[in-house]
Amino acid sequence: MNLLSTITTLALLTPPEGAEFVAIVPGAIVTLVAIAFIIVDVFHRQGTPRDYLAYFSVVGLAVAAGSCWYLWDSGLERAAFFGMLYFDQFTLFFSALACVTAALAIMCSPPILQAHRMDRGEYYLLILFSVVGMIFMAASADLLTLFISLELMSIPIYVVAGFLRKDVRSAEASMKYFILGSISAALMLYGIALIYGATGTTNLEYIANNLALYLDGSGHEAYGLVMLGMVLIMSGFIFKIAGVPFHIWAPDVYTGSPTPAVGFMATAFKAIAFAALIRVFVIAFPSEVLRGGFFGLGWIDIAYFVAFASMVLGNLVAVVQNNVKRMLAYSSIAHAGYLMVGFVAANSHPAFYLHNDAILFYLVTYAFAVVGAFGVLGYFSRQGQNVETFQDLGNLGLKHPFMGLCMGVFMFSAAGFPPTAGFLGKFYIFRSGVDVYAQTAELAILVLVVVGVLTSVVGAFYYLKVLVYMYMKPEKRVFEPIRHKGTRLAVAICAVMTLYIGLFPARTIDISRDAVMDMRGVSAEVAETIERGEAELERIRGSEED
Amino acid sequence: MSWEPTLAHFLILSAAVFSIGLVGVMIRRNAIILFMCIELMINSVNLTFIAFARYRFEMDGHVFAFFIMAVAAAEAAVALAIVIHVFRHKRGVSVDDMQALKY
Numbered sequence: 001m002n003l004l005s006t007i008t009t010l011a012l013l014t015p016p017e018g019a020e021f022v023a024i025v026p027g028a029i030v031t032l033v034a035i036a037f038i039i040v041d042v043f044h045r046q047g048t049p050r051d052y053l054a055y056f057s058v059v060g061l062a063v064a065a066g067s068c069w070y071l072w073d074s075g076l077e078r079a080a081f082f083g084m085l086y087f088d089q090f091t092l093f094f095s096a097l098a099c100v101t102a103a104l105a106i107m108c109s110p111p112i113l114q115a116h117r118m119d120r121g122e123y124y125l126l127i128l129f130s131v132v133g134m135i136f137m138a139a140s141a142d143l144l145t146l147f148i149s150l151e152l153m154s155i156p157i158y159v160v161a162g163f164l165r166k167d168v169r170s171a172e173a174s175m176k177y178f179i180l181g182s183i184s185a186a187l188m189l190y191g192i193a194l195i196y197g198a199t200g201t202t203n204l205e206y207i208a209n210n211l212a213l214y215l216d217g218s219g220h221e222a223y224g225l226v227m228l229g230m231v232l233i234m235s236g237f238i239f240k241i242a243g244v245p246f247h248i249w250a251p252d253v254y255t256g257s258p259t260p261a262v263g264f265m266a267t268a269f270k271a272i273a274f275a276a277l278i279r280v281f282v283i284a285f286p287s288e289v290l291r292g293g294f295f296g297l298g299w300i301d302i303a304y305f306v307a308f309a310s311m312v313l314g315n316l317v318a319v320v321q322n323n324v325k326r327m328l329a330y331s332s333i334a335h336a337g338y339l340m341v342g343f344v345a346a347n348s349h350p351a352f353y354l355h356n357d358a359i360l361f362y363l364v365t366y367a368f369a370v371v372g373a374f375g376v377l378g379y380f381s382r383q384g385q386n387v388e389t390f391q392d393l394g395n396l397g398l399k400h401p402f403m404g405l406c407m408g409v410f411m412f413s414a415a416g417f418p419p420t421a422g423f424l425g426k427f428y429i430f431r432s433g434v435d436v437y438a439q440t441a442e443l444a445i446l447v448l449v450v451v452g453v454l455t456s457v458v459g460a461f462y463y464l465k466v467l468v469y470m471y472m473k474p475e476k477r478v479f480e481p482i483r484h485k486g487t488r489l490a491v492a493i494c495a496v497m498t499l500y501i502g503l504f505p506a507r508t509i510d511i512s513r514d515a516v517m518d519m520r521g522v523s524a525e526v527a528e529t530i531e532r533g534e535a536e537l538e539r540i541r542g543s544e545e546d
Numbered sequence: 547m548s549w550e551p552t553l554a555h556f557l558i559l560s561a562a563v564f565s566i567g568l569v570g571v572m573i574r575r576n577a578i579i580l581f582m583c584i585e586l587m588i589n590s591v592n593l594t595f596i597a598f599a600r601y602r603f604e605m606d607g608h609v610f611a612f613f614i615m616a617v618a619a620a621e622a623a624v625a626l627a628i629v630i631h632v633f634r635h636k637r638g639v640s641v642d643d644m645q646a647l648k649y
Contacts, residue, residue: 144609144610144613147613147614147617148613148617151617151620151621155620155621155624158624158628159624159627159628162628162631165631168635168636168646169646169647171628171631171632171634171635172632172644172646172647173647174628174631174632175577175628175629175631175632175641175644176644176647178624178625178628179571179577179580179581179584179641182581182584182621182625183568183571183584183587186567186584186587186588186591187587189588189591189614190564190587190590190591190594192591192610193591193594193595193598193610194594196595196598196606196607196610197557197594197597197598197601200598200602200604200606201606202606202610251647252647255647256646256647
């Protein structure tokens with residue numbers, strides 16, 4: 001009898017035709033590919049190369065990315081599975097981005113693993129599971145799903161960082177990454193516990209509702225708990241994007257890990273952490289009291305500090321690096337700073353919410369440039385003779401014209417030169433900052449933009465240094481490239497996309513704007529901003545047709 | 547007079563345990579001890595969740611604590627594998643030996 005009533009209750013709660021299951025389609029595809037991968041790997045004949053397994057996972061990831069494109073217009077109004085997962089264009093955008101970067105990184109991987117005599121299927125499998133975590137993290141509508149998917153995305157990557165078993169530096173990178181990553185996860189978890197204690201819920205929308213009741217009423221009894229919890233959650237995100245002051249792991253981990261996997265870590269982690277950061281802070285903590293806003297000391301002010309410190313420290317320390325991978329690691333800290341400028345500008349007030357599209361656009365441009373750059377570095381890597389320092393790059397550009405050309409495109413994009421995508425990415429980020437300054441006359445945001453522009457000049461120095469060494473310096477050691485077709489294809493795709501987005505950005509910008517506009521569960525003020533933005537867009541499109 | 551622990555007592559205890567874990571991670575040198583300190587931090591979070599859940603007569607916090615335990619177990623498995631991996635290279639697990647990657 002009891003069982004019967006349970007079943008009827010469940011049947012009543014389940015929506016008709018299983019409509020909610022659409023919410024897990026991209027994640028489920030990657031999971032199924034991973035499971036199929038395990039089965040295929042079991043039947044692998046020992047001693048033969050595993051390239052086909054890499055292409056198998058690339059095809060699976062491409063199917064998952066295709067499903068995001070296919071489901072673009074079938075978002076769900078409310079969070080699926082009892083308020084656990086959002087399924088909107090914001091989710092789909094980041095799911096597709098994670099799948100594409102993972103696929104490109106995997107295409108570059110087989111020769112690196114073979115060169116280190118670690119040609120094992122687990123490498124691809126761990127990356128696939130990490131992608132599953134990323135997809136659900138971008139979708140999470142509850143701090144519970146957020147935490148679980150955060151761990152699902154991180155734990156496999158701790159192992160990937162230490163995958164080159166015979167290399168002591170890989171082991172060390174894995175250890176350092178694990179210790180610091182676990183501390184940041186524990187800090188974030190404590191923050192979630194405090195938020196739960198203060199509001200009685202872990203659902204993002206309910207948190208916002210309950211906070212509105214507390215903070216706008218007379219009693220501020222839970223204010224301290226909420227503030228502390230918020231800071232701790234933020235620190236967890238800052239660790240994942242490698243922002244100052246939680247950046248210290250990045251250079252060591254990037255130097256020690258397998259080179260193509262670093263491209264995946266540097267881009268996809270940053271993208272997904274920003275997705276969850278925007279989602280959590282826009283939905284759960286919209287209140288003016290918590291937002292602060294330029295030294296009223298709220299979460300915007302923390303982001304302000306992170307943006308400032310990351311840009312300055314990342315760029316200045318990158319200048320003095322002699323190891324190319326370390327230089328790219330510090331420059332990725334600087335990029336976290338630029339992205340944070342966009343975050344500060346777009347979220348300092350609900351009226352500027354739509355400027356978040358600059359962050360999404362920047363993440364796309366950044367992803368192609370960095371995955372490509374690490375692909376090129378991997379192309380010249382063999383055991384015992386990796387490309388490490390700038391001197392090692394000597395003359396490589398002239399000896400290998402195609403790779404040199406692609407590296408040139410990536411470096412110009414990362415430094416922010418037209419006509420590459422990186423220029424437009426930076427342009428949109430800084431434009432949103434200037435726009436906010438024009439509307440609020442807050443000097444603080446203008447200062448941030450000026451610092452951003454000045455530090456990107458410093459950035460141009462060390463990016464162009466790579467090209468100077470590749471084309472104008474004599475070679476010190478002879479590097480045999482790995483001559484792998486997959487790597488060449490992946491690098492070519494990255495270079496083409498970088499140029500394509502730089503020359504014809506309209507479509508990517510439209511997609512980013514749609515994704516930002518389609519975010520569900522936002523506060524009334526943000527919803528109003530979105531409505532205004534949609535009306536504006538309608539008007540522009542109408543006038544174009546006339 | 548009977549004495550009953552209140553929510554505040556549990557929160558103070560869990561904050562103290564969390565701080566011990568955090569300080570331990572910063573000052574200890576042995577990797578195994580570091581993992582124990584991280585476990586301490588995670589378990590103090592569990593205590594916080596359970597205390598709040600009891601205080602509010604809700605189940606959400608209990609559920610969250612179970613998930614944290616499952617994830618912490620997965621983390622511990624990876625942690626020990628990494629420690630063994632490092633031990634094979636260095637014949638020791640002190641973080642002072644981690645000097646291959648610097649500057």
